Amino acid sequence: MRPMLILALTSVFVGILAGLYAPRASEATVFSFTLRVHPGAGFNLNCGWHDGGCPANPSTGHALDWESQAYYQINWKSFGWRNFSGSGVIARGEIDEVLEQCWKVKVIVRSSIPYNVEQGRISYTHTDTDWDGTTFDINGGSSYTVTTRMVGYTRSTDQPGCMDAPHLHQVDSGSPWARNSAKYPTSDVCLPGWLGCENPHPIWTIGYHQFSRNWSYTN
Amino acid sequence: MDGIRSRRRLYWAVTAVLALAIGVGSFWGVRALVGGGSEATAERDPGWWTTYFNQDAQKPRFNQEINGILVGPGDGLEPTSDVCTGLTPQWTDPEKAKGTVVDFSPSYLPEGVKRAASEPESVMECGGTVFSVLRSYDVPAKYGPDVSPSNPPEWSGGNFSIWRMLSDKHTFPLLGAAERMEPITVAGRAAVLMRPVMPEGEDYGLGKMAIVIAEDFGLTAIQGGGLPLGEFIKIAEGLYEERAQ
Numbered sequence: 001m002r003p004m005l006i007l008a009l010t011s012v013f014v015g016i017l018a019g020l021y022a023p024r025a026s027e028a029t030v031f032s033f034t035l036r037v038h039p040g041a042g043f044n045l046n047c048g049w050h051d052g053g054c055p056a057n058p059s060t061g062h063a064l065d066w067e068s069q070a071y072y073q074i075n076w077k078s079f080g081w082r083n084f085s086g087s088g089v090i091a092r093g094e095i096d097e098v099l100e101q102c103w104k105v106k107v108i109v110r111s112s113i114p115y116n117v118e119q120g121r122i123s124y125t126h127t128d129t130d131w132d133g134t135t136f137d138i139n140g141g142s143s144y145t146v147t148t149r150m151v152g153y154t155r156s157t158d159q160p161g162c163m164d165a166p167h168l169h170q171v172d173s174g175s176p177w178a179r180n181s182a183k184y185p186t187s188d189v190c191l192p193g194w195l196g197c198e199n200p201h202p203i204w205t206i207g208y209h210q211f212s213r214n215w216s217y218t219n
Numbered sequence: 220m221d222g223i224r225s226r227r228r229l230y231w232a233v234t235a236v237l238a239l240a241i242g243v244g245s246f247w248g249v250r251a252l253v254g255g256g257s258e259a260t261a262e263r264d265p266g267w268w269t270t271y272f273n274q275d276a277q278k279p280r281f282n283q284e285i286n287g288i289l290v291g292p293g294d295g296l297e298p299t300s301d302v303c304t305g306l307t308p309q310w311t312d313p314e315k316a317k318g319t320v321v322d323f324s325p326s327y328l329p330e331g332v333k334r335a336a337s338e339p340e341s342v343m344e345c346g347g348t349v350f351s352v353l354r355s356y357d358v359p360a361k362y363g364p365d366v367s368p369s370n371p372p373e374w375s376g377g378n379f380s381i382w383r384m385l386s387d388k389h390t391f392p393l394l395g396a397a398e399r400m401e402p403i404t405v406a407g408r409a410a411v412l413m414r415p416v417m418p419e420g421e422d423y424g425l426g427k428m429a430i431v432i433a434e435d436f437g438l439t440a441i442q443g444g445g446l447p448l449g450e451f452i453k454i455a456e457g458l459y460e461e462r463a464q
Contacts, residue, residue, distance in 0.1 A: 052310055052341075062337040092269070096427045098442050099297060099392050100380050101341055101353050108377060108444070112265055115367050116425065117360040118376035118445060123338075132394045133416060133426065134276050135269045159297060161308030161343060173357070173378060174336030 031083065031113045032216040033090050033140060036209035037122050038077035041154065041168035042067035045199045048188040049179060054169075059186040062179065063125075063171035064210055066203075070156035070166040074127050076107055076149045079206060080140025087141025088112075091119060095151050097132040102162035105129045105152040109138065114217045120177050122211065125169035126162065127152040144206060164191075170210060177211045184210065263368035268417065268425060275416045275426075278396035286402040286409035288433055289390040298386035298438055303345035311344040313352075320436045321352045321383045327457030329450050331359040335378060351384040358424070358445030375424035377445020381458070386437035393429050405452070406459035409433045415448055422447050430455045 044067035047054035051061035068074070080090045094108040105127040109119045129152035139145045154166045172179070183201070190199040202208050282291030289296060316322045334340075335355035343351040360376030393400065395413045403412040410433065416426035424445040432439040432455065441455055 051337075056310070089265075092266070094272070094426065096444075097394050098380075098427070100355075100382060100442070101343065101351060106378075110375060110425075114360075114362060115265065115371060116268070116375050116423075117362055117366070117372055118358075118378075118424075121378060131276070133272055133396075135272050159308075160303065161310070172337055174338075177337075 029219045030216055031219065032214070033083075033111065033113070034081040034212060034214050035091065035109065035119070035138065035140070036079045036144070036206075036212045037172075038079075038209045039064065039066050039168075039201075039203040040075045040077060040124060040151070040170060041072065042069075043200045043203045044190065044197070045184065045188050045201055046167050046190055046197075048184065048186040049181065050186075054191065055189050062174060062177075063169050064184055065191075066168040066170060068154040068166055068168045070154055072154050072166075073150050074105070074124050074152045074154060074168060076122070076136070076138075076147065076151045077204065078138060078147045079144040079209065080138055080147065081144050082140045082142065085142050087139060087143075087145045089137045090140030091138040092116075093136050093138050093149070093151075095129055095131045095134050095136070097127075097129045097152070099159070102126060102158050103128060103155055105132075107151055109213075111215060111217075113219075119215050120173045120213055122173070123171045124152060125171065126155050126158045126167065128155050129153070172211045176215075177213050179211060180209055183208050265368050267368060268421070271416050271418070271421075272426065275396050275399070278398060280394065281397050283397060283400060285400055285411045286433065287389055288409065288411045288431055288438075289388075290393040290400055290411050290413075290431060291397070292392065292394050296390040296392040298384050298388065298391060300345070300350045300385040300437065301387055302348045302350050302385060306345045308343045308345050308350070311342050311349065313340040313342045315344065316342045316349050316352045319349045319352075320434075321349060321385060323352065323354075323381060323383050323439070323458050325381065325454055325457050326460040327453050328356065329358070329374075329446060329454075331361075332356050332446075338380075348385075351382070353380055353382040355380045356443075358443075360445075371421075371423055373423060374446055375444070377424055377443060379441060379443025379445065379451070379454075381439070381441050381454075383434070383439045384437045389433045389438065391431045391438055391440060393431065395427065395429070403430065403452075405430065405432050405455045408459075410455070415444065419448075 047065035049061045096106045105124045108121045136149045139147045190197040280292045282293045335357045338355040341353040361374040362372030399414045411431045413429040415428040429442040
């Protein structure tokens, strides 16, 4: 029995050593994602790229103003892509309403991979919501996969100095969001209330997103 | 003789198979223990934390006075200042805020936190009097290489704002569940804390928190997420300390 015991103990010893020190096969996997966020109100563009009130700080701005009537619904609309097969939840959106001089509904985007890390946010200014503090799934797939979710509605009034007439001021949280300057111009100004002011864009067609965002994670 | 020999061969064969099994078992056992096999790790459901949000969303919200500050979801809690009576507030040059009571300079910001790129400094005036300064800050995410539901980030990353304003009344709209509001003191000043949705120990920046501080001239509000609550309290305290040179 003694040789068998010695052999067994040796096997355990060699197994443990090998387990600790033997090189592992390379398992690095790169997960890549793209999220394209579309305008969330009416299809008439009221004001091209700007910061603050339209038309201040043109061209450098991150916001577009979209037509909306008081109490009209404001939607999160996105197309998500991932570099692996199938489709699923690539991020979660958290809806937060805050008063920061003007009223805003923010959707904070947190990725599934890497887990629960903020990938930026989209703010819907002059907007109210019944879903403050709730979350929703943002989908993605190996072909672009849509997510539509009502996140609020346009206010009839905002704080003094914030809004002349009901509309949506939709803005990103800066780099690394990319503005879709190819589809939406800087110079367009067609403010709400202007007689015959129509400046339509096919906002729900693929390619007509307002912002896009890429991220990746190596595991 | 042949019977003994074949029994011995069988004995060694069984021994060798057993030794191999023990060796392989030890190898994979150790691999799993030191993290070589991800399937050995019990993972939480990726959406486990949303349960807290969904439960919180069902909880009552109402106006309440805490530390002399009226907070809640009701209409009319927006701060107002008599300097704007009969006037329309205007956005103005941020330089005009310098030296006013509503200007601020945080002496403490966590590492990596910086002014938000897309939300410009927002300064408002009425009739030449600056009554409101708002600045937004971006919080980078902080996480290890094996971040997962069971090993969440240290900071989720996100954004918060600091807003200081003249106000004739100590009222401020906070939209969280009423039970998350509580009194707090910031640098000797009465304040209201709106705790984040996530409980202590699970708080790494998910959800929105707020600290509203009563000032002699109005209010200071810090609102946002991306950091654990303790960091926000340090940021609030740092608004009343001299900036390190």
